[in-house]
Structure formats: structure tokens, C-alpha cells
Amino acid sequence: MNDIIKIALMQLLPTGTQKGNMEKGIEYCKKARLSGADIAVFPEMWNNGYEVSHDRSVNMTNAVDEDSEFVKAFKAIAAELEMAVGITFLESCDDMPKNTFVLFDRFGRKVLHYSKVHTCDFDVEANLTPEIGRAS
Numbered sequence: 670m671n672d673i674i675k676i677a678l679m680q681l682l683p684t685g686t687q688k689g690n691m692e693k694g695i696e697y698c699k700k701a702r703l704s705g706a707d708i709a710v711f712p713e714m715w716n717n718g719y720e721v722s723h724d725r726s727v728n729m730t731n732a733v734d735e736d737s738e739f740v741k742a743f744k745a746i747a748a749e750l751e752m753a754v755g756i757t758f759l760e761s762c763d764d765m766p767k768n769t770f771v772l773f774d775r776f777g778r779k780v781l782h783y784s785k786v787h788t789c790d791f792d793v794e795a796n797l798t799p800e801i802g803r804a805s
Contacts, residue, residue, distance in 0.1 A: 677701035677709040683718025687731070690715055691739050698746050698754060707775075708753035713785075714768055716758035721793040725765060728796050732759045732766035735782070740771065748777030760784065767798045 679697055683690050694715060701709045713719055716739050717731045733739050743756040753774050760769035772781040784798065 674708065675704075675706045677704070677706035679709055679711045679715075681712065681715075683715070685718070687716050687733070687739055690718065691742050694756070695742060695746050698743075698750060698752065702750040702752045706752060708755065710755040711757050713757050714759050715756060721759075721796060723793055723796065725796050728759065728766050729761065732761035734761045735771065735779075743771075744773050744777045744779070747773035747775060751775045753780075755781075762798050765796055765798045 677697075679694070679701070681693060681697060684693055694711060698709050714721075716733055720731065722728050722731075737758075740756060740758060743754045746752075747754040753772060755770060755772045757768075757770050760767040768785040770781070770783045770785070771779060774780045
């Protein structure tokens with residue numbers, strides 16, 4: 670039995686677009702799997718390269734939900750590669766978006782959904798939901 674888990678920490682530079690980040694992320698998931706990774710974990714808010722604006726309407730425009738093409742693409746690649754994938758994104762919410770992490774197991778099943786706790790109420794983080802983190 671193999672007791673070693675290989676984790677690919679995807680320290681990638683964003684492309685400047687959500688579609689570009691999705692495509693680059695999928696490409697690097699494939700590379701990680703070929704290198705023997707069991708799980709790939711993306712940088713914070715990968716869908717938009719941690720672009721948070723002082724303008725809340727811009728943040729809401731850049732936010733996606735769990736049923737978006739972006740998130741579903743990583744669910745699909747997890748199942749295709751039989752590799753767990755931890756994807757990060759600016760999640761749409763009623764009031765202000767959330768800084769979210771979703772983990773898909775190697776079958777593409779969601780096993781964790783966590784929204785970051787933002788304890789500061791200054792600078793751009795004041796424009797993100799400061800709720801207590803939600804894990805489900």
C-alpha cells in the first residue's frame with residue numbers, strides 16, 4: 670500500500686482573464702497528474718488572480734457560483750484525471766462575494782466548500798463577505 674500523497678501546489682501566474690485562468694489551470698492539472706500528483710491546489714481566488722476592487726459592482730461582476738463553467742471545469746478534470754483538485758474562486762453571494770475554496774475528490778465529487786474568514790474591514794477585503802468560514 671502506498672502511504673505517500675503527492676500534492677501539487679499550483680503557484681501559477683494568472684493570465685488576466687477567467688477563461689485564460691481556467692484553461693491554464695486545466696493544462697497544469699494535466700501536467701501535475703503526469704508528474705504523479707494525487708491532488709492539485711490552486712492559489713487564492715484563481716478565477717480572477719485575486720483581483721479585488723474597491724468598486725463592489727466590479728467584484729460582483731467577476732464573481733462566479735459553484736455551478737459556473739469555471740468551477741465545473743475543475744470538477745470534470747478531477748474526475749477525468751482521477752486526481753483531487755482544490756479550486757479557488759471569488760464566489761457570488763447576495764451582498765458581497767466570498768473568497769472560496771472547493772475541493773473535488775478524484776471522482777469529481779465535492780468534499781469541501783470553505784469560504785475564507787476576512788477579519789479586516791479595510792482596503793479591498795472590506796468588499797468581501799466577512800462571514801465566519803463555512804465548511805461543508
